[in-house]
Amino acid sequence: MGVKVIEKGLLTSIQDRGRFGYAQLGVPQSGAMDRYSAKIANLLVGNEAFKAVMEITLLGPLLEFTKDAFIVLVGIEANIRLNGKEISLLKPFKVKKGDRLHIKQITKGARLYLAIFGGFQTEVRLESRSQFYPITKTSSVEKGELIAISKNEGLKLVDFASVKYKNKELTSSVIEVFKGPEWDQVPLVLQEQILSAELTISKNNSRMAYQLQEQFPNTLAGMLSQPVLPGTVQFTPDGNLIILMRDAQTTGGYPRIFQLTEDSINSLAQKKQGDKLKLELIKT
Structure with a gap:
């Protein structure tokens, strides 16, 4: 599958650009709260700008990868550990099957975005994967949930993109x-x-x-x-x-x-x- 949620954190959800064209039905747009950071995360792993990402609020989840993947985390400042070792923001890296990623706390700002090569492959509802109950079954990821990701066997980690992150504007x-x-x-x-x-x-x-x-x-x-x-x-x-x-x-x-x-x-x-x-x- 891809990513298992060991602990879900304070509010962790899957978001893309959101839903458009359904306002007459009373359906909110949803999507990433900070679209800019979500877009940067996707570009850094070689995705299209608005593939589904994981949005993390204040206190993050503990995740275990059930297959190899390429990921990046984008936000202003956070305490993040991969198998107990500190991980930097804005730098794509490879995770292996069995690796555990713990987004312990966002220390500056309020939200962080985890992008994975190919995007998270959750259910599409009204042309979006963005979680919003009752359009989707839940409004956030749940403890024990297994989230599917794209097949990426044989891929090699390269510098997909180099971008300037406007954290001063965000703060x-x-x-x-x-x-x-x-x-x-x-x-x-x-x-x-x-x-x-x-x-x-x-x-x-x-x-x-x-x-x-x-x-x-x-x-x-x-x-x-x-x-x-x-x-x-x-x-x-x-x-x-x-x-x-x-x-x-x-x-x-x-x-x-x-x-x-x-x-x-x-x-x-x-x-x-x-x-x-x-x-x-x-x-x-």
């Missing part, structure tokens, strides 16, 4: 945004408050959405449910800012005051509870 506290459809309804004084505030990621953060701790007075009128996307920033009646992420719903009834850029979604995906950020409005 930046600046999150660029465009105006959302309801931004102009926000009073000017409140606009200035939101854009000048140092914001904090709350404990309520997940693949679905990141909620910020700070609250602002919301005097906007209610609205009917409207389309939303990953990166949409909603302003709740209680004054909270909620930033939708890859597993977000497809419609929402709160004012949409901002829309994150793709780079900003990737950067936010590498942040965790307590991290600070500042929203920067892109003038168009």
